Amino acid sequence: MNKIKEIASKTGIRDIGFCSFEQIKPYLLDCRAKQRLPKNSKTVILFLFPYKVKEQRPDKISRYAAVPDYHKICGKYLKKIKDNLKQEFPENEFEFFLDNSPVPEVYAAACAGLGVKGENGLLISPKWGSWCFIGEIVTDLEIRCENHFKKCSLCGDCKKACPTGDLEVKCLSALSQQKKDLETREKDLLKQNNIIWGCDLCAESCPLNKNAELTYIKEFISGYRNSFVSGEDITGRAYEWRGEKTVLRNSNLFNE
Numbered sequence: 001m002n003k004i005k006e007i008a009s010k011t012g013i014r015d016i017g018f019c020s021f022e023q024i025k026p027y028l029l030d031c032r033a034k035q036r037l038p039k040n041s042k043t044v045i046l047f048l049f050p051y052k053v054k055e056q057r058p059d060k061i062s063r064y065a066a067v068p069d070y071h072k073i074c075g076k077y078l079k080k081i082k083d084n085l086k087q088e089f090p091e092n093e094f095e096f097f098l099d100n101s102p103v104p105e106v107y108a109a110a111c112a113g114l115g116v117k118g119e120n121g122l123l124i125s126p127k128w129g130s131w132c133f134i135g136e137i138v139t140d141l142e143i144r145c146e147n148h149f150k151k152c153s154l155c156g157d158c159k160k161a162c163p164t165g166d167l168e169v170k171c172l173s174a175l176s177q178q179k180k181d182l183e184t185r186e187k188d189l190l191k192q193n194n195i196i197w198g199c200d201l202c203a204e205s206c207p208l209n210k211n212a213e214l215t216y217i218k219e220f221i222s223g224y225r226n227s228f229v230s231g232e233d234i235t236g237r238a239y240e241w242r243g244e245k246t247v248l249r250n251s252n253l254f255n256e
């Protein structure tokens with residue numbers, strides 16, 4: 001375990017935990033990425049990538065959208081760690097996953113002791129709060145791990161802060177990413193809650209996020225943008241995958 005931590009931390013990534021594959025096996029998600037799992041998978045090595053750059057919230061976009069697309073940044077770190085592990089343990093298999101993963105990432109990271117599972121469905125780290133992405137490497141290398149799974153205090157503040165409450169509309173973060181035209185009520189909700197992309201209101205209200213520390217990951221710091229500006233180059237941003245039209249549509253709500 002120490003050797004793996006040593007190899008991984010050489011890339012600069014600080015939060016590393018371990019979860020047995022047996023622990024997550026009943027909850028594996030059905031996706032194409034499942035085919036990449038090593039035969040005889042034994043261990044999931046979990047990593048956190050904190051992304052809170054400033055204390056103040058960005059303007060009308062989620063914190064995760066204020067930093068460059070994490071798939072590219074975290075993927076680069078995970079690939080490097082995977083290659084280094086393979087060099088050290090050539091007999092073993094290592095596969096990395098990020099977001100598009102058969103691993104139930106929040107559950108696995110909580111089992112690994114990297115944080116607690118929040119009522120809002122997010123992992124909450126004692127250091128970074130819920131402002132962290134999760135990535136993992138699955139291997140057939142056997143490492144003894146204990147299960148540290150815990151839930152948050154269930155205080156309910158996140159539920160109270162959610163503007164959709166009892167309304168029959170979907171999460172505003174999902175709504176902001178919806179390609180299909182928005183109904184008038186949906187547009188109003190985005191506008192009333194100052195949303196161009198993402199939402200975060202539940203996470204912002206969480207007391208466990210109050211003292212979350214700022215990230216050390218240089219790519220997130222240097223690539224930070226406080227807001228979406230019409231006409232900006234969206235290459236490498238969190239909203240690139242959806243295309244400019246959707247984010248522009250939301251942004252234009254504030255010009256109406």
Ligand code: SF4
Pocket residue numbers: 118119120121152153154155156157158159205206207208
């Ligand atoms: S606001 Fe309370 S209930 Fe919600 S995730 Fe945070 S600690 Fe848990």
Ligand code: SF4
Pocket residue numbers: 161162163164170171172173199200201202203
């Ligand atoms: S992201 Fe916003 S709309 Fe979605 S659950 Fe959280 S507070 Fe509610």
